[in-house]
Amino acid sequence: MVRAVEAGYGAVRVLHGVSLEVREGETVALLGTNGNGKSTLIKCIMGMVAPAGGEIFLEREGRRVDLTRKSTEEIVSLGIALVPEGRRLFPKLSVEENLLLGAYRAQARAGIARNLAFCFEAFPVLRARRRQLAGSMSGGEQQMLAIARALMSSPQILLVDEPSVGLAPILVSRVIAKIKELKEQYQLTVLMAEQNFNQATKIADRGYIIVHGKIEFEGRDTRELRENELVKKYYLGV
């Protein structure tokens, strides 16, 4: 749950009172073109950008955890994992080392063997390339690795920032389908920031459209999003 978040870098204000909510078990799409504040919002949730105002919190079993005062490490420990924009792999480390780093937090280390097996099962290509340097793989494989790495911390909530960037259309479909598959398999809650409207609405339960740091439209289901011709035309250019 994000309420009235304001944030920016230096003198530049990027988010102007953004509020959105993701309920347990949902896949929510955060849609918008480049430069509208999608990544900044994701970074705020992960504790990598300190919001100037508003609140970000996690409600679990009736308890409310304020995320704005927590460090990224603590947020990861709470069961929130990020598939960062542009993948942000460790290019000179092997695939396996990349995966192990996804489980850096003490809570995650206990489940390493199990999670590694799950990842290799879900992404057989990673098992075949476990000793290869991450930077030497293709873009699609790297995106798969970034998703697998995030799952290594046994998260309940997965934040995915622009999984389609820099991938060929066929790979985008594959990555999006994989996210849906994993979401169902692990009962994840997913918040996905994406500019590829058509692909994102394939798997999202509902979504928000963010324009210039404000939520301009909230679609309660994919149909509402798809049928909002105005928004599609002016803000997404499709």
Add this chain to the structure above:
Amino acid sequence: MTRMGWSVLVGIAVIAAGIGLASLRVNPYVYFAGYVILQYVVIATAWNILGGYAGYVNFGTPAFFALGAYAAVFLIRSIKAPLPVLIVAGGLVAALLGLGIGYLTLRLRGTFFSIATLALSVVLQTMIINWEYVGGSRGISVLRPSGPPFGSYVTFLFTVMVALAVVAVLAARFIERSWIGRGLAALRDNEEAAECMGVPTLRLKLFATTVSGFFLGVAGAPFPYYVTFVEPNSAFALDYAVNALAMPMIGGTTSWVGPVVGAVLLGTASQVATVTISSELNLLIVGVVLVAFVVLAPEGLVGLVRRLRGR
């Protein structure tokens, strides 16, 4: 027995071998030269914890080394502290300086961090030059304590350095294979990604700068007793900055073996060159070898061997 247990056992065996060598009483120059080489094993290993594992290149090695040496000078002059105290104190003071530059990494990365460490050396040297109590710019004579525990004082110092080298290498090896080492490798490769994954980057960097500083100071602490005359130009010599960086680069920075191999090879080569050619030629040799390695084998000897083995 655990792997950790084995490595400690090997370490003890090396120290025993050092004591054995010290009691052989071969030509004393062997111990003199051996001490310098071992001192470089400690320096290269310590430098590599920050420069190799975490990827933060430190040009300020002389500052840490000299801080260890001058902490020792101060304690010898003021309370005639025994050698073990000098070593621990020299290490701790340098560790504190390390912690300080650790906080620099909050704002400075890459080249900018390196430039800041370069300045560190200059600043500290100026301070020492103006501190008369530890000899100022003229330097200070240090009397060795009479009656070493065994052998001559030089063979004793040689053995001490063997032990320090073993401890430093074991510490580096332990760090490399632990989650700390894995986290350091992550932030070397992509610091932002490491943060995304919940790797506590600041704490890891502070750890690396502190431990690296500690062992650099430890290497410098016995220095006053070794040379018996300490002055700023030799304590802050450029050699330390260049060798600390060159030895791990030549050996290979990603594993503990690299700095050891680099220090032994380069240290021996420069000792031989000092005797046979000239002492001024040392840095030239180091420079040429370093350039050759950066161009031909950027991953050092360890990387070269791995590649030849087809890995």
